[in-house]
Amino acid sequence: MLRVDLTDSEITEEEISPEKMEKFVGGVGLGSSILREEIEDEVDAFAPENRLIFFTGPFAGTKVPGSGTYSVVTKGPLTEMFGGAQANGWFGARMKFAGYDGIVFHGKASELSYVLVTDEDVQIKTDPELAGKDTYETQEYLKEKLAMPKSSVACIGPAGENEVRFANIASDGGHFASTNGIGAVMGSKNLKAVVVAGDEGVPVANEERFDELAKEWQKEVNETLMGATVSQYGTNGFFSAAAETGWLPVKNLTTDIFEKHPEFNGDSLREKLDLDRTPCHACPLEHCNEVQLKEGRHEGLKTDEPEYEGMAAFGPLIGNDDYTEAIYLNDLNDRLGMDLKEMGFTLSLILECVENGVLDEEDLDGLDLDWGDIDGVEKLMKNIAHREGVGDMLAEGVYRTAKNFGEDALDKAVYTHEGIAPHIHDPRGLWGYLFGQTISNMGSIEGFSPAELVPQPDLGMDEPVEKYKDPYELVEAQGEMAKKYYFVDNLGTCFFTSVDLSLMTEALEALTGMEYSKEEALKQGHRTMTSSRLLNISQGWSKEEDKASERLLEPCPDGPNEGVSIREDIDEMVDYHYRRMGWDEKGHPKKETLKELGLD
């Protein structure tokens, strides 16, 4: 592992003990463990003492599908607690090829800097030309300047430089580690980019067996319809399913009906766009593309194809029904380097507040906004990234913005009490999503998928949990899924290529030579979750954070989930989750739980 002190320009190498590797595996597990050891209680997210930690997992750079993934861990400025995010692509594999499992940054550089990590050398460099460059420009500029086309660059855009509280980190084109303002922390350290490259191989304990299992893994990924849909149509292949079953977010959740969904669905989109495949490391799905618009105001625009959440955030959520404009705004947001979840729900809050007279032109620097006003939204986004005018306030994210505008805005805002926007869904009709987001330790969804949609045979759930029937059954399912996906987050592989736990643990055994059962994997996931909770408690967490905003408790206004609300059930669901995880009624892990998980 590398340690980079940006204040004193000191670079050191450290060994991670085998015991620690076995206990925390990699990714957010190892990252959060190191973060918990090294930051003081209630440290400021923007203080030089905060850590910014990049970690791969054990599979990084191997033949296992989607093994270019890496995690970034820090104290996030939105929740002012643990922030953990993943990005796919190549960066994780190339960091491993450079010879490192992780990099811990601390301190603050005196000038805007970048760090070059290769298998021969590690250097901290400064370059004033980097200031103000967007995320795509930064990646292209550094690759060309260093003459390293086979490198990966993780960088921030103008939003990160300006410490926008929801700035993110871009890498390998349009891949983002996005949640909880990790790019703002990078900006606070005057760190514009990290470049990684190398040729070192990844040691494998049992190569023959590992190759067999990697092939089996590839085959299993290809055989699922999730895989087939993602491969053929991208994640927008599910756009119509979201719209028709009532969990597509429309106009800040004031409705769940969006008639133009067929034009946003992946099959239609890919007919209308020019595509050029840009696959991630070892990925059989190859769903990532550079696309070019063939019609509309921005005809000719080349950009990475937006994922479902990007099309939903800059489409129905802000009242825009033109797919070309959604692609344009997604590209702008990516270039500026901001989390689209926070951006989407901040914009939609403002638009609803304008419609209802809570805000007017005077509050918004003279902008006369309306649903689907692309030019107005574009101006707001640029102002946010540069913290200009009202953009300076909106750059604080949806919760802080609403709080500033008063009770009427707070009632309309979509956030959890940790202070962060949820993923781009209307989760009121899918309680697995809403519950998983409400109890989140790192700002994203615990369990990743909603248990009402996805069966988990490897967890003993051959059928999905029936909606609204038994909230306790949903808590049980979501809790077990959370354990599984914490473990997956630690492996250094992409969610879309995750497979049966038994296959993943067998491959881990063949790779490392260590014994690893499915039960140990789930225990490891539980350990990471509980360790994250301990980290949050040290930063001032209380049970009040495990709540959803008023808008998220309101009944769905229309569509197939009309009238449904989690309000009456959510508190008991949270309490039941605490009991199942071995935490007390305040949400603090019990002593016996810590002992069982080796965290005492």
Add this chain to the structure above:
Amino acid sequence: MGRVKVKVYQPLASEMGREKSGPLEFQVDLHGEMSIEQVLSLHEVGEGLLSLLKTSEWSDNIMIALEGEINYDGLSAKVSAGEEIQFFPLYGGG
């Protein structure tokens, strides 16, 4: 006597021969209340769909909805005239 509308979304639709974007759609006449399986067996295209859904590749990865409501009873769920049956790819999250 009435009709049930069936919409089969991609990529299942292309597996059934649809070459363009958008769902494959067809309608079936029915009397009273019937199961989805019975409804599909009354139509040539529906029979093809039933055969596909009996393979694990598709049966494990399809979400069936009635009027937009996720259906947990699979092909045995009951439908009535005027309703719409939808077959979506199963969303895994994200």
